[in-house]
Amino acid sequence: MRAGQALLVGLLRARRAALGRVLGWSVAEGIPALLSGALLAAALDRGFLAGRLGVGFVLLGMLALAMLIRAAATYAMFPHLAAVVEPIRDTLVRRVVSDAVLDATSGHPGAGMRADAAVARLTEQVESCRNLTASLLRTLRQLGVTIVAALLGLAVLAPILLPLVLIPLGLATWLFVRLLPPLARRRRALVLADEEIAAHTGRTVAGLRDVVACGAQERVVAELGAAVDARARAAKLLARASSLRLLVVALGGQLPLLAVLIAAPWLVRDGTLSTGEVAGAALYLAQHLEPAVRAATATVGGWFLELLVVAGRLAQTTDPAPMPAARPAPAPSGSGGLVLDRVTFGYGPFAEPVVRDLTMTVSAGSHLAVVGPSGIGKSTLAALLAGLLAPDQGTVALADTLLPNWPEPALRATIAVVPQEAYVFAGSVHENLSYLDPDVARADLDRAVRLVGAAELIARLGGYDARIADPGALSAGERQLIALARTYLSPARFVILDEATCHLDPPTEALAEAAFATRAGALVVIAHRIDSARRADHILLMDGNRPTLGTHHELLAESALYRDLVGTWEQRPTDPVGWFERKPARTEENARGRVRR
Structure with missing residues (x-):
């Protein structure tokens, strides 16, 4: 989780300006949650219960206006959210692809098997990281603002009720924090199981002809089935651990509302709270706090943990700096054939x-x-x-x-x-000819082209600096001449x-x-x-x-x-x-x- 957290912090830090604009619009989205209970209390106490219907409707109209402001803020926030999320995916794709290419060319053992896992990282984990980041920024920022706004509104409207809310909410938070590590371990096991399935599948597809020729179908099916079964077990363990989140929701979202409703008759009877203040407090808890706690628990325990695990896996298996290649062993010094x-x-x-x-x-x-x-x-x-x-x-x-x-x-x-079938790649003529010896001298280049009979071809193509945009447009013989000159220049x-x-x-x-x-x-x-x-x-x-x-x-x-x-x-x-x-x-x-x- 630490590795994933460090990776995410680094990615988000690079988008500080866009992230700041997202949070700014999120504050505007929290205005209805902040004002809703207070406006409802005022509409009841100063309007409807006092016989002043017009005042009550005006106050409710102010709440409707706040909801329109929230909708406009949400609309204005989405372009800035895209400016945060899309570069994250691009950065992760570059990291995964660069790591896979460097690993494949480093000479390290097992590079082929790691390449199969890189396919899972590229097709699943990177996209999951992008989607989860977008979902979390879209959801958690709103939930966090909503919870804070509801508690602030409650503190201003009926501060005497705060202990009834904060004590169970604190217990729920403590319990949820204790649940996060086992949830993270089980989610990581699920991610690793997905990688294992991808690796087994990649090897099976690549060697399918050999599998059939050797009559190894049953063995391959058994190995792949074992990987699928391990994934199923990991999913079940994660589901069991996730079920404990219901207790967190009961403590942090439902128990405060229940405590306020139980205490309300005594508080109204002795004049501590008015009927409107109780209704406003209930609105803060039932309409904002409880749904926000429920959604935040599911989001953090699900999406956020999955994001940390996936990002941690990407951080551990990729490196933005070139990975050190295996120390090249010296070539044999003999001169035999x-x-x-x-x-x-x-x-x-x-x-x-x-x-x-x-x-x-x-x-x-x-x-x-x-x-x-x-x-x-x-x-x-x-x-x-x-x-x-x-x-x-x-x-x-x-x-x-x-x-x-x-x-x-x-x-x-x-x-x-x-x-x-000679290979010619898109690029300049010089790049194709000097591919096996990038430091070749111009005189050696001219000599090789002349000796293998490619001089007329090179001149017709436009010289060494000419671009070969479509190698398929060359004839097979032309491609052979370029390959022969390239090999002649090789060591x-x-x-x-x-x-x-x-x-x-x-x-x-x-x-x-x-x-x-x-x-x-x-x-x-x-x-x-x-x-x-x-x-x-x-x-x-x-x-x-x-x-x-x-x-x-x-x-x-x-x-x-x-x-x-x-x-x-x-x-x-x-x-x-x-x-x-x-x-x-x-x-x-x-x-x-x-x-x-």
Whole structure:
């Protein structure tokens, strides 16, 4: 509760001016509560009971005028209430999103599970905090002003009745304060139960295919059911604790009225109070104090506690300052290549392995092409080499260190994978090209763009400072050129092109592969054309359970499958219009046949 209180105080302090205007109009709203009992007493004693009907109606008319003033004050207050509440939601959304992004990129264990809980915080807790703050400011300010106004009016009208009201009201307040901590604990348990359900649901939905494939439906249902049952138990405990608020209402709202009504005959008989003063006192208690105590008890015991708990949870799980990242572990210092040792991998425990018992080495400075029929597992091998998939058996090591033992940032900086569908984001051309090396020099940028064959594209887009507003407007080949230049500029020592040039024409593809082949480090190309295989130092032919490594001429002599693949490649039409599915020639490069979709 302290954390939630501190967060709320900080949020409200930032909106002091608007909050002050809300409280100012709230005082105007309390005028009817302050005057109602006194005006009723005067209307009875000086008007109706004295036979002066006109005076009585005039005094009641003044009370009606006060009610109109209250309605106008309420209308004028709402824009200022919105000026307090809406920035609170915006601030909390920024905190939750920033915390989730920082957590996901910090390298801390369990970040994925915490991201599922962040969804609950963003979709439920932030909105609850906003709605509860609005409801409390709209309700509590009116109730507080009403209680104070009723007690002040009673003190002026009939001060002798104050002990009969203040003593039970004080006892009710003491009891209610004692009830708040257990109510807060039970409400917090309910909030945590909601987060647990959100986390279980997020993991289940994300892995639904695996759940079904593994036949784990009953286990998942049991785990999710246990979370729902825990939430139900928390709700029941909260309901039981909340029922004690009825005793507070009886003590603070109903007992004072009962005491005044019991004492009224004696007080009127001995002349201490008039009939109008008793009626006015009863109006203060029955019309204002008792309903306000009832509503305030429900509001504080419900909405206010929920707000403190939710705000406390947000305060504990988010931090406006950047959270400290885990101390990066040093990258291994070895200079060895990528080594696969008896690697086997399959998509599921009962599936036929895509890669079986594969042992090979990708040396630093080597150029390897991977070929094979469609669906044989070439992209799977690329993911294993990059550490994006973990083998079921065997090991993958880089620089004499197993890939799982590499720090994730260091591994991603050392091995780069360029997929078939290249990613380009909205932003400037320079931002896209320098994403993996923000401090790249202009000369290196020019050199990379020229070597991979993207110079004409960059010039046509308008240069490095040009904006790419809609990446989808670029052709697939244009996106591949930008991704190739970006990867060439990266610090990666091992580059894997997973059909990353398939949307380029053969001359542009040859230019890009030559650039990477002469770049420092190793190059692995998932080949889709014969020329890519011929340019490699070695070729890995994936043939089900019999992968074969050799040169182009060795495989031609030894492998019937490789000869069939070469024959198929060489029989493809070379006419750019016939083979390539070209995008309509709307640009110079398209018209020249440089890039295809």
